[in-house]
Amino acid sequence: MKLAYWMYAGPAHIGTLRVASSFKNVHAIMHAPLGDDYFNVMRSMLERERDFTPVTASIVDRHVLARGSQEKVVGNITRKDREERPDLIVLTPTCTSSILQEDLQNFVNRASVTSDSDVILADVNHYRVNELQAADRTLEQVVRYYLDKARRQETLDRSVTDKPSANIIGIFTLGFHNQHDCRELKRLLQDLDIEINQVIPEGGSVQDLRNLPKAWFNLVPYREVGLMTAIYLEKIFGMPYVSTTPMGVVDTAECIRQIQRHVNKLALVSLDRTFNYESYIDQQTKFVSQAAWFSRSIDCQNLTGKKAVVFGDATHAASMTKILAREMGIHVSCAGTYCKHDAEWFKEQVQGFCDEILITDDHTEVGDMIARIEPSAIFGTQMERHIGKRLDIPCGVISSPVHIQNFPLGYRPFLGYEGTNQIADLVYNSFTLGMEDHLLEIFGGHDTKEVITKSLSTDTDLTWNYESQLELNKIPGFVRGKIKRNTEKFARQNGIADITVEVMYAAKEALNA
Amino acid sequence: MSINISETLTFECETGNYHTFCPISCVAWLYQKIEDSFFLVVGTKTCGYFLQNALGVMIFAEPRYAMAELEEGDISAQLNDYQELKRLCLQIKKDRNPSVIIWIGTCTTEIIKMDLEGMAPKLETEIGIPIVVARANGLDYAFTQGEDTVLAAMAHRCPERSLLGDEREETIQDQAMRNLFPLLPLRKGGVNPGPINNLKKHSPLVLFGSLPSTVASQLSLELRRQSIQVSGRLPAQRYTDLPSLGDGVYVCGVNPFLSRTATTLMRRRKCKLIGAPFPIGPDGTRAWIEKICSVFGIETQGLEEREQQMWETLRDYLDLVRGKSVFFMGDNLLEVSLARFLIRCEMIVYEIGIPYLDKRYQAAELLLLQNTCKEMCVPMPRIVEKPDNYNQIQRMRELQPDLAITGMAHANPLEARGINTKWSVEFTFAQIHGFTNARDVLELVTRPLRRNNSLEDLGWTSLIKGEKK
Numbered sequence: 001m002k003l004a005y006w007m008y009a010g011p012a013h014i015g016t017l018r019v020a021s022s023f024k025n026v027h028a029i030m031h032a033p034l035g036d037d038y039f040n041v042m043r044s045m046l047e048r049e050r051d052f053t054p055v056t057a058s059i060v061d062r063h064v065l066a067r068g069s070q071e072k073v074v075g076n077i078t079r080k081d082r083e084e085r086p087d088l089i090v091l092t093p094t095c096t097s098s099i100l101q102e103d104l105q106n107f108v109n110r111a112s113v114t115s116d117s118d119v120i121l122a123d124v125n126h127y128r129v130n131e132l133q134a135a136d137r138t139l140e141q142v143v144r145y146y147l148d149k150a151r152r153q154e155t156l157d158r159s160v161t162d163k164p165s166a167n168i169i170g171i172f173t174l175g176f177h178n179q180h181d182c183r184e185l186k187r188l189l190q191d192l193d194i195e196i197n198q199v200i201p202e203g204g205s206v207q208d209l210r211n212l213p214k215a216w217f218n219l220v221p222y223r224e225v226g227l228m229t230a231i232y233l234e235k236i237f238g239m240p241y242v243s244t245t246p247m248g249v250v251d252t253a254e255c256i257r258q259i260q261r262h263v264n265k266l267a268l269v270s271l272d273r274t275f276n277y278e279s280y281i282d283q284q285t286k287f288v289s290q291a292a293w294f295s296r297s298i299d300c301q302n303l304t305g306k307k308a309v310v311f312g313d314a315t316h317a318a319s320m321t322k323i324l325a326r327e328m329g330i331h332v333s334c335a336g337t338y339c340k341h342d343a344e345w346f347k348e349q350v351q352g353f354c355d356e357i358l359i360t361d362d363h364t365e366v367g368d369m370i371a372r373i374e375p376s377a378i379f380g381t382q383m384e385r386h387i388g389k390r391l392d393i394p395c396g397v398i399s400s401p402v403h404i405q406n407f408p409l410g411y412r413p414f415l416g417y418e419g420t421n422q423i424a425d426l427v428y429n430s431f432t433l434g435m436e437d438h439l440l441e442i443f444g445g446h447d448t449k450e451v452i453t454k455s456l457s458t459d460t461d462l463t464w465n466y467e468s469q470l471e472l473n474k475i476p477g478f479v480r481g482k483i484k485r486n487t488e489k490f491a492r493q494n495g496i497a498d499i500t501v502e503v504m505y506a507a508k509e510a511l512n513a
Numbered sequence: 514m515s516i517n518i519s520e521t522l523t524f525e526c527e528t529g530n531y532h533t534f535c536p537i538s539c540v541a542w543l544y545q546k547i548e549d550s551f552f553l554v555v556g557t558k559t560c561g562y563f564l565q566n567a568l569g570v571m572i573f574a575e576p577r578y579a580m581a582e583l584e585e586g587d588i589s590a591q592l593n594d595y596q597e598l599k600r601l602c603l604q605i606k607k608d609r610n611p612s613v614i615i616w617i618g619t620c621t622t623e624i625i626k627m628d629l630e631g632m633a634p635k636l637e638t639e640i641g642i643p644i645v646v647a648r649a650n651g652l653d654y655a656f657t658q659g660e661d662t663v664l665a666a667m668a669h670r671c672p673e674r675s676l677l678g679d680e681r682e683e684t685i686q687d688q689a690m691r692n693l694f695p696l697l698p699l700r701k702g703g704v705n706p707g708p709i710n711n712l713k714k715h716s717p718l719v720l721f722g723s724l725p726s727t728v729a730s731q732l733s734l735e736l737r738r739q740s741i742q743v744s745g746r747l748p749a750q751r752y753t754d755l756p757s758l759g760d761g762v763y764v765c766g767v768n769p770f771l772s773r774t775a776t777t778l779m780r781r782r783k784c785k786l787i788g789a790p791f792p793i794g795p796d797g798t799r800a801w802i803e804k805i806c807s808v809f810g811i812e813t814q815g816l817e818e819r820e821q822q823m824w825e826t827l828r829d830y831l832d833l834v835r836g837k838s839v840f841f842m843g844d845n846l847l848e849v850s851l852a853r854f855l856i857r858c859e860m861i862v863y864e865i866g867i868p869y870l871d872k873r874y875q876a877a878e879l880l881l882l883q884n885t886c887k888e889m890c891v892p893m894p895r896i897v898e899k900p901d902n903y904n905q906i907q908r909m910r911e912l913q914p915d916l917a918i919t920g921m922a923h924a925n926p927l928e929a930r931g932i933n934t935k936w937s938v939e940f941t942f943a944q945i946h947g948f949t950n951a952r953d954v955l956e957l958v959t960r961p962l963r964r965n966n967s968l969e970d971l972g973w974t975s976l977i978k979g980e981k982k
Contacts, residue, residue: 001597002582003604004561011558033620033651035535038563040922050929050977053922056903059529061652065624076530083903095557099588099624126557127585 006363006383008313008338008401013094014039015134016122017055019142019225020090022172022201026142027054027086027117029076031069031097031104034059046407047173056080060096068100073107074114081115087206088118088142095126118206120145132224132313133341135172139201140228143209147236150210158237160214164263164275165195167215169241170226171202176316176400177414178202184413185221188246192259192277200229213237217262219255221245221415223315223342240265246415247319248423249291249327253281284417291420294428295327303431304329309370311358311380312399314339316414318349320379320398323423325353330427333373334358336366363387374482377430382406392481396430462488464499471501486511522883522893524870529899532922533844533868534567534938535560536649536659537617540578541568542942543663546723549751551611552578553601555629556619577609583621590625595632602640611642613670613752615663618648643752645670655868657770657845657941664721664747664774667755668782671747674717674759715809717744719756719784721774722767724946726750731947732767732792739806739813747774758782765805767792767946769878770846772871788874790881792946793847794854794954795823800881823948827858830955833962835859837915840908843867843900844920844937849875851918851940852894853882854954861891863912866900916961931974933961 013030017039020028030036040053058069058076077089091108104121112119123141124134150156166189171182179202186196197215198204218233218241220226230241240262246255256277264274285292294300308330310321314337321335335350336358337343343359350357358369367387370378378388378395382403388395397406398414413419464472475483483504490507491499537560540552554560561580568576581601586592602614618629633644647666649659720732720743733743745756747764758764764778765787778784789804790797799820806813824831839855841848843866852862872879886893897905902923909917909932917927917934924934939957944950965974 001555001587001592001601002580002584003601004580004582005576006565007558007561010562013559014562033535034529034531034655035533035537035563035651036559037532037922038535038566040532041920042566044922044925048925050926052906052926056530060620061529065652095559096620096624099621126559127588130558 008361008363008381008383010131010401011095012124012126012129012131012134013092013122015129015131015136015225016090016092016124016138018131018173018175019135019138019201020088020092020122021054022203023088023142024203024205025054025086026088026090026206027056027080027084028090028092029073029080030055030057030092030094031073031102032057032060032092032094033096034061036094036096043173046402046404048407054084054086060100065100069102069107073102073104074111077107077111077119078115081111081117086117088120089115090138090142091119091121093122093124093126098126118145118149130341132339135225136228139170139172139225140232142206143200143212143229144232146206146209147212156210156213158213160216160266160270161195161197162270163195164193164267165197165215166259167197167212167218168199169218169220169229170222170224171199172225173202174400175222175225176313176398176402176406177408177412180411180413181221181415181419183411184416184418185219185246187418188252188256188416189219191280192256192263193275194259194263213239215239216266217241217259219259221315222313223318223345224313224339245315245319247316247419248323249285249289249417249420251319251322252416252420253285256281289417289420291327291424294424295329299428300328303427305331306377306431307331307333307373307375309334309336309373309375309378309380309384310354310398311336311338311366311378311384313337314342314346314349316399318346320423321350321353324379324427328424328427331355333375334369336360336369377427379427379430394430396426398426462491462497462499468499468501468504471504483508522879523895524898525895526898527901527904529901531843531866531868531900531902531905532920534656534920535563535651536654536656536662537564537619538567538656539649539659539663540564540615540617543615543660543723543748544577546725547613547748547750547752549612549753550577550615551605551609551613552615552617553581553605554578554617554619555581555583555598555622555627556617557583557621560619560621577611579605588621588625594627595636598632599636599639602636602642602644606640606642613643613645615645615647615666617659617663618646618650620650620652623648623650623652643670655844655846657768657847658773658869660723660768661771661773664723664771665777667748668721668758668774668777670752671755671782672757674757674762715741715811716761716763716785717757718742718763718765718787718805718809719745719747719758720765720767721747721778722771723748724767725944728944728946728950731949735798735802735947736805739802739811739816741805741809741811747778758784761785763787763808765789765801766874767801768847769850769875772874775874788877790853790878791850793850794857795820795827795948795951796857796885797850797854797878797881798946798948798951800877804877819948823951827952827955830952830959831858833959834955836861837962838863838912839958840905840912840914840917841865841867842902842905842917842919842923842937843897845941847937847940847945848918849878849882849896851945851954853878853885854951855958856882856885856889856891856894858955859889862894863914864905864908865894865896866905867896867898870896870898916958918958929976933965935961 017028020026037057040055043049043053058073108119108121122138168185171178218230218239220230220241220243233239242258244255244258246252260277267274308324310317317337321332324330325332332354334356335354337346338361340359347357363383370387378384378393379398381399381401385395385397412422487504487507490510491503496503537554544552616629629646633646637644645666647663649662749755760783762784764784766775769791775786779786787805787808790800792798792801799816803813838861840863848865848867852865856862917932918937919934921936924936927934943953945954
């Protein structure tokens, strides 16, 4: 047993439901007790979905506990088949069905005889995988199912498209800014003269999955979901894939260069020509994206060496760390992720871009780390935003888990060249505005009326004399708490009970040294 | 629609495929209500994920609840439940030092048959903190019934009534009330109630059901106006202040979902249950007070005027709702009382969906509903127990109600189809009891109507692309 207040990644079935409900005309049936269909609320509220979420529950109640589901699951599947005529029904196990150990595969087999829809059982174990792993797995399972089916029916067309084309794999519902990222990626590929073969699972049709191998290559923008599918397609069909996340100026360029390599391999053979995207990269970097220019501008200069902490899923935390360190000259004190299953990859990515690496899914550990480091800004999830609120440190949200405000109506991609602009804004707005900071320091702050009662440090017997209080009040509000804590820490370490202006300066010097 | 007034209410039961909150959500309001408690939900990641998302920002406020997250080792009994729970409870004791730890049993603990009730007394003596066990799981209960299981478990912990102790307690309670409302005139134009001994002597009355403390005080005040003294509440503000119960104590529920608690109080604690409609809406509040007074043989004073006064203040809202139709999809068991109030507001209720209906515990409320329908000359609504959301949506397509009271899973999709909705969950968290809060109920009910009045002429009520049949 584990005492837990908060978790970063949800339970496995959420991942399966996210994939299933992203496809068009796919219905998921959860084998779950009453109240476990909270996913529908999240999708309806966070994504502001206009349509009914295609997820229902085959309710596990007291009777099921006593006698087993018997006809119930099969009945619910055939009923849904009649009512909604979906292409595919995904029977989704939950933590409850994991322990009941009913033979769900048997129900699936029976139901698929009577229903027109395809029926599969999501192959996820609640106690072994989390939301993201389950999503990855389910997507691969669905793709594999339809490709196998096409192969059996000999409807599989193994020729590739005439022009260069790509599949985008891993865009799905409740993903962090996924809709915007998808639009941006489509635009990027269009600019590169590459057709979009399919986007899965969001808005995709399972009947079209058999055409996946027609693309020249696969693009997997997010580390967490889609990689399994891409690897499967590579193994079976020899389809290459690009898994570099096009987030930030440098990695977007890197991603495009990889695309170029894959495209040229085929283009040389079938089109008798090659593509060169270098001038496009150059043009976009220098003049379309503002991020490269921003990093040279005076504004960004003021961010040099400021301390930041990054935490989130593997994709976003790694990319963000690289952007901050490599593209903006910000000092990343700690980079971390809750994707423990992908720790090795993460460490390799951020190696050399940060002082320390934190791999944990315990938010208190993250909180303690932030309190210890006292960065000028945090880039993390909603949890870090709240930690930041408590410590009076600004936070930019860069990764799930998220709240409704992370589903903006406006266009806010994180990927591609427009993404670099959005990230630059986010970073710049998160740090206290450079010039404002500077001016406040010169003029001793403008909110000197504020009393210094808000503090995280425990009550002490330290007394601040009149002058030192006055001095403290001159310090701009947003760093005052930190200076106060540091001074008191210093005083305590040196056995000083009365804090004078001299002690304050001594503390400052001691810390700068 | 033809007005065909049926004489009796019709009850139906569907498949139970409906959306509601898991009953463990009761920790959200109970931990705030019982100030010195700590709620430990013994369950899986699924339970945790629900709580975390359903409770939103509360989760960041260092709440006094946590998950004891079961891992694979717990399920396969490689770990010793007792030792594990002991470890966690000791940690809770160290960090928070609560007066009571409430274990919330979940589906998982049911299925693996974890003997929480057996372990609690042992652990209780070992660590020196009372441990109350409530099985608020989705296998057996829906949403607000979670509170019912907690209160039923807590009823066993109330001290036994001893005459001497109670006299003192009453005085203290009363003094506390007077301190709270020193400036309020207690009766309009009438005589102020005199000192405590002017209150009629009656058997002790304990109200059960958690209410925000202001609402609780308002209800006590209403009863005091009829010289009735509330001697205790279940739950009390603090666990250490639980009311004493026993033979001769009268109990009355304030919420419609407390049937287990009522049963426990009657059967196990020998209390006498006052079966009344619930104090929701001015009509409900009046009927509730009248019933309590009649049990104690007290004639009510000025109650009719008080009710009338309330209706007067609601006039602007009543003009908005008059003649409009409502469809309750059903998820929190407040539906019958709310429907009864809305019918009195001259609305037409097509359907009352409800997760579970205890016809005995809700008998007085059902009777009031029936009488209200007759009086207002509207057809009796159909009451659908364990509804089927899919079927309900088909029915709504036919009926096109002016307002659907529904869970959040369906609200946005229905709005996109041009049907006004109000989230049912809000009725659980808003202050809806007593005369004073009748306005709040209508504020909630009319909000979608008022909002949509201002958007009416924009021509975008239906916002979906052609739907397939």
